[in-house]
Amino acid sequence: MKQILVDIKKCLACKSCEIACAVTHSESKSLIGAVLQDKKPRQRVYVEAGDGISFPLQCRHCEDPRCVSACMSGAMYTDDQTGLVANNPDKCVGCWMCVMVCPFGAITQDTEQKIAQKCERCVDLEEPACVMACPTKAIKFLDIDVFSKDARLQYLTNFHLKEEGK
Amino acid sequence: MKWENKSIDPAVRTMLGKADKDGIDTVWDRYEAQQPQCGFGLLGICCRNCIQGPCRIDPFGSGPQKGVCGAGADLIVARNLLRSLMGGTAAHADHAYEAVEALYMAADGLAPYEIKDENKLKSVASKLGIDTEGKDKNRLAKEVAETAFADFANHGSSPMKWLTATAPQERVETWGKLGVLPKNPDREIRTAMHQTSMGVDSDPVNLILSAVKLSLADGYGGLHLATDIQDILFGTPTPVVSEANLGVLKADHVNIIIHGHVPLLSEKVVEWARKLEDEAKSAGASGIQLSGLCCTGNEILMRQGVPLANNFLAQELAITTGAVDAMVVDVQCIMPSLADTAACYHTKIITTMPIAKMPGAEHVPFEIEKVDETAQQIVRMAIEAYKKRDPGKVNIPDEKSSVMAGFSVEAIVGALSKLDASNPLKPLVDNIANGNVLGACAVVGCNNAKVTQDASHIGLVRELLKNNVLVVATGCAAHALGKAGFLTSEAAEKYAGETLKAVLTAVGNAAGLNAPLPPVLHMGSCVDNSRIGDLVAALAGYLKVAVKDLPIAASAPEYQHEKAIAIGTWAVSLGVFTHLGVVPPVLGSQQVTTLLTSDPVESLLGGKFYVETDPIKAAAGIIAHIKSKRAKLGI
Numbered sequence: 129m130k131q132i133l134v135d136i137k138k139c140l141a142c143k144s145c146e147i148a149c150a151v152t153h154s155e156s157k158s159l160i161g162a163v164l165q166d167k168k169p170r171q172r173v174y175v176e177a178g179d180g181i182s183f184p185l186q187c188r189h190c191e192d193p194r195c196v197s198a199c200m201s202g203a204m205y206t207d208d209q210t211g212l213v214a215n216n217p218d219k220c221v222g223c224w225m226c227v228m229v230c231p232f233g234a235i236t237q238d239t240e241q242k243i244a245q246k247c248e249r250c251v252d253l254e255e256p257a258c259v260m261a262c263p264t265k266a267i268k269f270l271d272i273d274v275f276s277k278d279a280r281l282q283y284l285t286n287f288h289l290k291e292e293g294k
Numbered sequence: 295m296k297w298e299n300k301s302i303d304p305a306v307r308t309m310l311g312k313a314d315k316d317g318i319d320t321v322w323d324r325y326e327a328q329q330p331q332c333g334f335g336l337l338g339i340c341c342r343n344c345i346q347g348p349c350r351i352d353p354f355g356s357g358p359q360k361g362v363c364g365a366g367a368d369l370i371v372a373r374n375l376l377r378s379l380m381g382g383t384a385a386h387a388d389h390a391y392e393a394v395e396a397l398y399m400a401a402d403g404l405a406p407y408e409i410k411d412e413n414k415l416k417s418v419a420s421k422l423g424i425d426t427e428g429k430d431k432n433r434l435a436k437e438v439a440e441t442a443f444a445d446f447a448n449h450g451s452s453p454m455k456w457l458t459a460t461a462p463q464e465r466v467e468t469w470g471k472l473g474v475l476p477k478n479p480d481r482e483i484r485t486a487m488h489q490t491s492m493g494v495d496s497d498p499v500n501l502i503l504s505a506v507k508l509s510l511a512d513g514y515g516g517l518h519l520a521t522d523i524q525d526i527l528f529g530t531p532t533p534v535v536s537e538a539n540l541g542v543l544k545a546d547h548v549n550i551i552i553h554g555h556v557p558l559l560s561e562k563v564v565e566w567a568r569k570l571e572d573e574a575k576s577a578g579a580s581g582i583q584l585s586g587l588c589c590t591g592n593e594i595l596m597r598q599g600v601p602l603a604n605n606f607l608a609q610e611l612a613i614t615t616g617a618v619d620a621m622v623v624d625v626q627c628i629m630p631s632l633a634d635t636a637a638c639y640h641t642k643i644i645t646t647m648p649i650a651k652m653p654g655a656e657h658v659p660f661e662i663e664k665v666d667e668t669a670q671q672i673v674r675m676a677i678e679a680y681k682k683r684d685p686g687k688v689n690i691p692d693e694k695s696s697v698m699a700g701f702s703v704e705a706i707v708g709a710l711s712k713l714d715a716s717n718p719l720k721p722l723v724d725n726i727a728n729g730n731v732l733g734a735c736a737v738v739g740c741n742n743a744k745v746t747q748d749a750s751h752i753g754l755v756r757e758l759l760k761n762n763v764l765v766v767a768t769g770c771a772a773h774a775l776g777k778a779g780f781l782t783s784e785a786a787e788k789y790a791g792e793t794l795k796a797v798l799t800a801v802g803n804a805a806g807l808n809a810p811l812p813p814v815l816h817m818g819s820c821v822d823n824s825r826i827g828d829l830v831a832a833l834a835g836y837l838k839v840a841v842k843d844l845p846i847a848a849s850a851p852e853y854q855h856e857k858a859i860a861i862g863t864w865a866v867s868l869g870v871f872t873h874l875g876v877v878p879p880v881l882g883s884q885q886v887t888t889l890l891t892s893d894p895v896e897s898l899l900g901g902k903f904y905v906e907t908d909p910i911k912a913a914a915g916i917i918a919h920i921k922s923k924r925a926k927l928g929i
Contacts, residue, residue, distance in 0.1 A: 142332065143334070143350065143357075144330070144332055144333065146352075146357070147332075147333035147334065147353070148330060148333070150354045151333070159333050159336060159337070160877060160881055162353075162354070163337060163353050163354075163881050163882065164881070168353075168354040168355045168356075169354055170354060170356050171354070171356075260330065261330050263332070
């Protein structure tokens, strides 16, 4: 199963992923339509920076999700078919337990409905919007093993060039 | 990108196949590689004006709403827009200034140009209040050039003379009341650059007023000045028949394409290509075939009948034919990719201007005193390159269309005076009043990789003509219409509504064409939008109404350049309803968007911007506007 994985060295903090994510969650799905609509759409990916790196963070759709364990209404669940973590808006009561236990801060508030909102990984799109929007291809949508193999090859190249660890 | 989304021009589509086969990277490939483009940039809400930034405003409200300095979206959008106008105005003013320098030197005998149009010289001099009596053309030309130089050196408080001499009086008063009369193009650009720097102006409305002022510097210190001086030097255009599209290239000829905007060198290249035809024959060619791209192409079409190769988006594909021996470029709209494309063929890219060089091209400096030698050198370089042409790489598309161009205001009035010598505008005005001609629309501007090449130009114009709206065109829009056959008498039969067709037939027959006038009048290059300004001013003057009250509109369906933003703002300032077919980068600010597309711009100036990307809907919007103006006039 493909995952959203980030090449940390390549993120320039341009926030193109944030814009694309918000547009995907708008009525028209277009930038211009999204800007003109009354209730502004909100993104579910956040570019944060610290200690010399910047990084786009969104729900990691954990295998053993703390947010699901913490949810007392049964709103947050792992979808059997997609394997993705999702929030059922009809069941969510806005207690914010999920927000407190998420180690990534990937869950925020839908301020209108007063419920939790997070990345749904664009299940209707071929690739998540943030992945398509990333101009440096820092955000990737790959099988874990493919990403790991790329990392191993990169490590070997750097090892050969005596630049280990770079 | 699918090939049908790239262009509607069949010659371009053929060449796209060849480019693919030859491994040529085109503008469309690069456009696709840029997708998706930055949302902050598209909305105009990124500021790089100081080094505390770059700052971006979150268009959806949850992120930052202020830059580091405190500038919000409205201010950032207004500042960015004004900076775009500066780019456009600088390009036109620099172009015009070069023409003035040439006239000044020609008058002194220092530049090998002859003053071709003494009538235009006298008419321009009289408008400027220069006494023409008893002066020979060189002395008069020098005084005209000195008046232009004085506008660029004006450090007093009076407005630019070129503006007050050529703009409608009602407008001069309106602009005066708003405090937007420019004094000196250079000074206005300098002031606006200062105004938009960190920590100066933080009032979006004040910045938009400066955009209006800058657009007037563009309209009169750029467009009008350039047209006037070029007409004096090279002649005011008269109707001429030629051809357009890549099919004008000839396999057995030395092909020279002239590309850019300023006709100072290209006029000489045309002259010397004709004189050196025998050298081309000695090299084994049947002759020299010249053709033009972009607005230099329009200039030499209008005055010399040189055919058009294609418009902006197809400049690389012209080289891809493998038949172009030299492409000579001056300034503006020259893609930096040309040298890469040319490297795959024998084509020589020849740059000529000190501010427009290109790695991989050969630079032959344009020096006005030696322009004859330069032009000869360029033609000979093309002949040399021809000897290295690989016939195996040549594929010239068949497509070309006949075009009639050269409709200066003088030429239009000349044609109309065949119907009514004492009152030449009367037949046109009468036909507008009785509804045979519903109104008029200027379709102008560029190509833009965001729009299928020529599709919006053609789609819009087809609808306008069907509804009896007369069209005038300049720039790459005129190329598009030329390639598609709209600049012909047959187009009147094919596309014009019944009553418009009857009027075009009457004027065409009276002018001795024995056929209708084309339903789209090619009025020249982008700086020649000044001709359209003069035409509407003359119509307004004849009717004793303001330009803003006329049943007219302007449209830039596929614009891309900062120059187009300056020209469009000038049109709005003149009082013209101005359609844009590509969304400008202002939607990040509700305030600026409203300012430009409704009040107060409309109530203060009478014109406004109208943005619609669908050409059919845009035509409906333009027609509705024309009808509303007719209703207000009671016709």
